[in-house]
Amino acid sequence: MQKLRVELSVHSLRQPAMESVIRLFLLSLLLHSILHVKCDDEEDNLLQEINRYRATLNLTVLTKNDKAECLADEMADQFKNQPCTNSTGSNTVPGTEPRFSDFPRLLSKCHLNVTVTRDGQILPACVPGLVPGLVVSNFTKSQYSGYLNDTKYTGVGIGSENDWIVVVLTTNTPEGSFTPDNNSAKTVSEFGAISHALVLFVIFFMLQ
Ligand SMILES: *[C@@H]1O[C@H](CO)[C@@H](O)[C@H](O)[C@H]1NC(C)=O
Numbered sequence: 001m002q003k004l005r006v007e008l009s010v011h012s013l014r015q016p017a018m019e020s021v022i023r024l025f026l027l028s029l030l031l032h033s034i035l036h037v038k039c040d041d042e043e044d045n046l047l048q049e050i051n052r053y054r055a056t057l058n059l060t061v062l063t064k065n066d067k068a069e070c071l072a073d074e075m076a077d078q079f080k081n082q083p084c085t086n087s088t089g090s091n092t093v094p095g096t097e098p099r100f101s102d103f104p105r106l107l108s109k110c111h112l113n114v115t116v117t118r119d120g121q122i123l124p125a126c127v128p129g130l131v132p133g134l135v136v137s138n139f140t141k142s143q144y145s146g147y148l149n150d151t152k153y154t155g156v157g158i159g160s161e162n163d164w165i166v167v168v169l170t171t172n173t174p175e176g177s178f179t180p181d182n183n184s185a186k187t188v189s190e191f192g193a194i195s196h197a198l199v200l201f202v203i204f205f206m207l208q
Pocket residue numbers: 056057058
């Protein structure tokens with residue numbers, strides 16, 4: 001009873017303009033998380049379908065690799081503003097893939113270097129609207145199937161941005177394991193978790 005009254009009085013003190021700003025902020029936050037979930041759905045679906053494809057060939061399932069996923073996200077971010085054409089993504093003629101000059105920077109952002117990624121494989125695809133069926137066939141029914149049906153790959157990371165979805169394959173050899181430099185990766189992910197918590201904390205107080 002007491003608590004309710006306090007809340008009501010604080011509520012009435014609040015200025016209408018502030019209210020709508022907060023509401024707008026929360027709405028955009030909500031939209032952002034919904035969109036993000038949708039993106040993740042597409043990635044999960046693709047992973048399932050790739051593993052189903054491998055199962056039909058009696059191959060082991062690919063397990064999720066966090067560092068490969070980090071790199072896939074970074075690559076998707078680089079591709080995202082390029083339009084889909086008949087020579088991008090899985091239509092690329094082998095050997096003519098775009099090379100990003102800041103690839104080493106992307107690797108180091110994910111606490112990787114060429115020593116542990118050399119044997120991995122980066123497979124970008126461009127599908128307007130990331131239509132699920134087309135996304136899957138762009139991997140399983142294109143030149144990429146030659147990588148997906150290879151026994152040497154054991155791990156996978158998937159990232160997507162706009163019309164682009166990137167699959168990064170890893171091996172269980174040291175040269176393709178994507179095994180990060182433990183210490184720095186740990187520090188960063190802890191920092192990430194802390195700053196995320198901080199944002200939620202601030203939102204919580206704005207709501208009070
Ligand atoms: C997969 O294994 C099953 C049973 O061991 C076998 O009957 C089938 O022919 C195999 N399929 C392929 C594509 O190797």
